[in-house]
Amino acid sequence: MSASRSTKLRTRVVHAGRHPADNHGVVNPPVYHASTILKPTMADRAAGQSAPPHSYRDGRMPTPTYGRSGTPTTYAFEEAVTLLYDADDVVAVPSGLAAITVGLLAVLKAGDHLLMTDTAYFPTRKFCDQVLADYGIETTYYDPRIGGAIATLIRDNTRVVYTESPGSLTFEIQDIPAIAEAAHARDAAVMMDNTWGTPLYCRPFALGVDIVNEAVTKYIGGHSDLMMGVIASTERYAGAVRSTARLHGHYVAPDELYLAQRGLRTLSVRLKQNEETGIAMARWLEARPEVAAVLHPALESHPDHALWKRDFSGASGLFSIVLKPLPEVAYAAFVDGLELFGMGASWGGFESLVKPGNPGAERTATPWPYEGPLIRFHAGLEDIDDLIADLEAGFDRLNAITKAAA
């Protein structure tokens, strides 16, 4: 029993990567703690070491040779995510950021040029500026809404066009098919950070992407208790991605892999609730007089709503609002007094979160048009009525201070 590529995604979420018949009928994959893996004969050892480049596409499992390069616990999770993405291969790495850096380093070498979306997750940007620059790889930041006009920025040495849709903090949707067409015309690879959409709500390979990275830390993990990333790739890049991850020494511990596959099984029902609650919060916030803009692509008012409808089949629970300009103390009174929205980095867990952001300070290719502060929300699995009441009390605190100051 396992899931095939002909089953629906919600079925694959439940069945992919599980092989109970191989494990005494136990429903979940076993957790192997291993460094040394013994081989009975020299011939067995040689067979493991000379195995052909691996791909989960044909349903074949790798041969374990050493803990660092994986055990059946690793294979169970990687196979599941390969099936979910319709990828050729998936490699698990210790964080979402490692998935980004391994994907980039698998393709780029000294003298190459990288086109990076201006709205990338901020540590991605720091990696380009602080690490890739030292390796002789030049980065140009581009407007996330550039679409097919990316062609004008592609040089002979441009090897990667990196995308993230929607953009971190500000939720611009990118025209990935138009970008992919322009990139492929010059033989550049297209990478995409798909942490927001997950394989359930966005199908990057169908849009022309070559290498997908996702922070498992967020929705697949789903319980704010693990760090992990995955890199999914097409056949052309799969071998380079896997060997880059291995040669950098990346390794994911078995208990983390176990938790990740356990989180995966409920991804579709959790995400549906994050989506519903997020949209309800966004609509309620859009009607508030204190709010200058709600940045949520599922709202009709979002400038990229049509692109989102074309390329995504749902919205996760993460979005931002921009407040009208207000005194810092009023802003702090709103955020600090929230009872159900914890303030913290990360998202995708069962709980609601709030995080102040300052995109204007992090961008170089696109001006930030708003004067007031940005607040990012994650809609968790709490009851929507309680979340709205918490936000409403926040606006009462905010207004009490702005009125006293006026």
Ligand SMILES: *Cc1c(COP(=O)(O)O)cnc(C)c1O
């Ligand atoms: C959190 C995040 C990452 C990085 O994931 P970590 O597991 O925290 O390293 C990458 N991309 C996006 C869009 C994220 O939100």
